[in-house]
Amino acid sequence: MEARRQEARTDAHDSPPPAEPRDPPEPARPAGPVRTAEAAEAAEAGLVVRDLAAGYGPVTALRGVSLEVPRGSVVAVLGGNGAGKSTLLRAVSGTLRFHRGGIAAGEVSFGGRRLSGADPSAVVACGVVQVPEGRRIFARMTVAENLRAGALGARGARGRRAAAEARDRVLTLFPVLAERARQRAGLLSGGEQQMLAIGRALMARPVMLLLDEPTLGLAPMAAARIADTVREINAQGTTVLLVEQNAAMALSLARHAYVLEVGEVALSGPAAELAASDEVRRRYLGIGDDPAAPAGGAPATRPALARWPG
Amino acid sequence: MTTFLELLVNGVSIGAVYALIALGFVIIFRATEVVNFAHASLLLAGGYVVARLHPSIGFWAALAAGVAAAAAVGALVEFLIIRRANTASHGVLAIVTIGVDIVLTTELTRRIGTDVLALGDPWRDRVVRLGPVSVAETRLVALAVAAALIAAFLLAFRHTGWGVAMRATAEDAEAAALMGVRRGRVSMGAWAVAGALAAVAALFLCVFPTPGLDRGTAFAAMKAFPAAILGGLDSTTGALAGGLVIGVTETLVTGYQNDLAFLGRGAGDVAPFLVMVVVLLIRPAGLFGTKEPARV
Ligand SMILES: Nc1ncnc2c1ncn2[C@@H]1O[C@H](COP(=O)(O)OP(=O)(O)OP(=O)(O)O)[C@@H](O)[C@H]1O
Ligand SMILES: [Mg+2]
Numbered sequence: 115m116e117a118r119r120q121e122a123r124t125d126a127h128d129s130p131p132p133a134e135p136r137d138p139p140e141p142a143r144p145a146g147p148v149r150t151a152e153a154a155e156a157a158e159a160g161l162v163v164r165d166l167a168a169g170y171g172p173v174t175a176l177r178g179v180s181l182e183v184p185r186g187s188v189v190a191v192l193g194g195n196g197a198g199k200s201t202l203l204r205a206v207s208g209t210l211r212f213h214r215g216g217i218a219a220g221e222v223s224f225g226g227r228r229l230s231g232a233d234p235s236a237v238v239a240c241g242v243v244q245v246p247e248g249r250r251i252f253a254r255m256t257v258a259e260n261l262r263a264g265a266l267g268a269r270g271a272r273g274r275r276a277a278a279e280a281r282d283r284v285l286t287l288f289p290v291l292a293e294r295a296r297q298r299a300g301l302l303s304g305g306e307q308q309m310l311a312i313g314r315a316l317m318a319r320p321v322m323l324l325l326d327e328p329t330l331g332l333a334p335m336a337a338a339r340i341a342d343t344v345r346e347i348n349a350q351g352t353t354v355l356l357v358e359q360n361a362a363m364a365l366s367l368a369r370h371a372y373v374l375e376v377g378e379v380a381l382s383g384p385a386a387e388l389a390a391s392d393e394v395r396r397r398y399l400g401i402g403d404d405p406a407a408p409a410g411g412a413p414a415t416r417p418a419l420a421r422w423p424g
Numbered sequence: 425m426t427t428f429l430e431l432l433v434n435g436v437s438i439g440a441v442y443a444l445i446a447l448g449f450v451i452i453f454r455a456t457e458v459v460n461f462a463h464a465s466l467l468l469a470g471g472y473v474v475a476r477l478h479p480s481i482g483f484w485a486a487l488a489a490g491v492a493a494a495a496a497v498g499a500l501v502e503f504l505i506i507r508r509a510n511t512a513s514h515g516v517l518a519i520v521t522i523g524v525d526i527v528l529t530t531e532l533t534r535r536i537g538t539d540v541l542a543l544g545d546p547w548r549d550r551v552v553r554l555g556p557v558s559v560a561e562t563r564l565v566a567l568a569v570a571a572a573l574i575a576a577f578l579l580a581f582r583h584t585g586w587g588v589a590m591r592a593t594a595e596d597a598e599a600a601a602l603m604g605v606r607r608g609r610v611s612m613g614a615w616a617v618a619g620a621l622a623a624v625a626a627l628f629l630c631v632f633p634t635p636g637l638d639r640g641t642a643f644a645a646m647k648a649f650p651a652a653i654l655g656g657l658d659s660t661t662g663a664l665a666g667g668l669v670i671g672v673t674e675t676l677v678t679g680y681q682n683d684l685a686f687l688g689r690g691a692g693d694v695a696p697f698l699v700m701v702v703v704l705l706i707r708p709a710g711l712f713g714t715k716e717p718a719r720v
Contacts, residue, residue: 207602208601209598209601209602212597212598212601233606234601234602234604235601235604235605235606238602238603238604239604243602243603243604244602246598246599246602250596250598250599250602251599252591252592252595252596252599252600253595254591254595255588255591255592255595259588259591262585262588263588263589263592263600263603263605264603266585266588266589266592266603266604266605267603267604267605267606268604314603315602315603318603318604
């Protein structure tokens with residue numbers, strides 16, 4: 115019900131500029147050669163966010179945000195507190211209504227399929243799965259039950275074998291979760307909880323993973339471990355949208371990056387370029403002001419970069 | 425001593441029935457964070473269907489129909505009211521359920537009128553003797569059925585996908601939604617299961633030694649509220665413990681009424697609420713609860 119209401123609202127806001135010609139409403143046209151080519155192109159596109167505006171009642175948190183995450187890539191979204199990063203992920207996953215928010219305008223699609231206005235379960239069924247900020251594991255349930263919960267909305271055949279395969283993959287990636295399987299998840303350390311949160315999301319066998327500040331509150335060792343894991347997950351074929359305040363870590367992983375500032379995309383470009391740009395170095399890597407910093411030495415200094423002070 | 429044992433068996437039996445009602449109350453609270461004040465009317469609806477149908481289709485079919493009807497009414501209340509209003513606060517929804525309760529109970533008591541409807545159960549007024557202790561057969565059946573249903577429910581809650589989805593939603597609805605759990609389904613399932621359990625409870629509240637289903641049955645069902653609340657609104661264990669405490673207290677106080685004459689007549693009806701108040705004074709979240717009712 116909620117979803118429909120939200121969609122209706124979205125449509126109302128959408129109506130002045132009717133749907134753009136290159137993006138026709140799904141079932142409108144009969145399937146022809148042109149449509150097929152378009153569909154194939156859209157399927158390649160991965161996640162596409164176009165002119166997105168979203169907010170919470172009177173509060174506008176995102177304005178005219180457009181970004182793309184091509185299939186198979188890692189894309190980073192950087193920004194300070196309150197920039198709208200989590201709002202962006204909530205808009206993709208369809209969970210804004212849990213915060214009494216909604217999409218005011220614009221569109222989100224994945225592989226050509228429209229996600230904006232869809233129910234969170236439909237988004238998961240499309241293969242787009244989010245690991246929320248602050249981990250949000252089910253602390254009162256065991257580690258094994260958390261993983262089981264992750265498989266509840268899995269795409270396609272929810273067969274036992276598919277779930278068992280997903281579990282094997284997760285436990286190979288995070289052996290510690292196998293050791294702690296029967297323990298209550300609330301008793302895990304912060305780093306282990308983050309592994310569980312990622313593992314739980316992987317149980318849904320995602321095509322695309324949305325990570326909201328996965329290194330938040332972790333010691334450098336644990337953060338590095340998460341970074342390695344993200345790299346590995348991507349190498350196994352999962353597309354990743356990585357939201358981070360830890361710009362150094364995010365830029366080392368991503369191919370492309372966007373910088374959000376007060377709800378708008380302030381900068382975007384290839385990660386290496388952003389890492390080298392003066393503005394990003396000064397504002398997000400906290401090193402540009404140091405006159406002694408060697409100009410253009412970003413790649414070499416990257417491991418030593420500080421966290422963006424926030 | 426014999427009297428005490430008889431009272432104890434009866435108390436545990438009625439307590440198990442209260443536990444069935446309280447369990448439904450708790451799962452609705454866990455799945456939707458709504459305190460369901462319409463629970464007694466779900467129970468009345470189930471019992472009413474059994475009472476009306478058993479002469480024509482037989483007891484067992486009527487019981488199945490009553491359970492299905494109460495489950496359907498529960499699911500319908502969820503679908504038509506709770507789900508649509510899910511931006512409203514839980515406190516507002518709790519008040520809405522009072523409205524639902526008034527509408528349903530008024531309509532059902534109007535239909536029942538001054539009648540006392542028999543439910544046509546096969547146990548009638550037979551009494552079983554266990555040594556010196558004699559107990560109504562209905563009480564033993566009630567105990568066995570309630571125990572079996574509670575065990576089945578708890579196993580399902582622990583081990584099935586439905587149970588995992590339910591607990592995940594109860595703990596963090598947004599995180600559960602991010603796992604693809606459909607909240608509407610979980611919440612509707614909770615209401616339906618609660619309705620079904622309430623219908624079974626209705627049967628055992630109306631059989632011997634109670635004369636049958638009448639307009640007072642809803643009041644009898646109300647005694648399960650203190651059971652749920654003193655156990656802890658969000659705890660299934662609490663529902664069981666609360667049901668037993670209330671059932672045993674009520675039966676003992678009623679049984680020894682003559683010795684407790686200073687409490688006045690009808691002390692048995694009041695005792696459950698007194699026990700609840702005392703427990704809440706000592707443990708505001710209930711015996712096993714983690715959320716205080718104030719949170720509602
Ligand atoms: N539930 C909410 N209700 C009202 N406003 C909100 C809510 N959540 C976020 N906001 C507002 O929306 C804006 C964007 O918040 P958001 O949480 O998306 O930022 P963020 O980039 O994720 O920040 P952080 O790095 O601190 O997590 C902020 O101005 C914030 O105050
Ligand atoms: Mg955030």
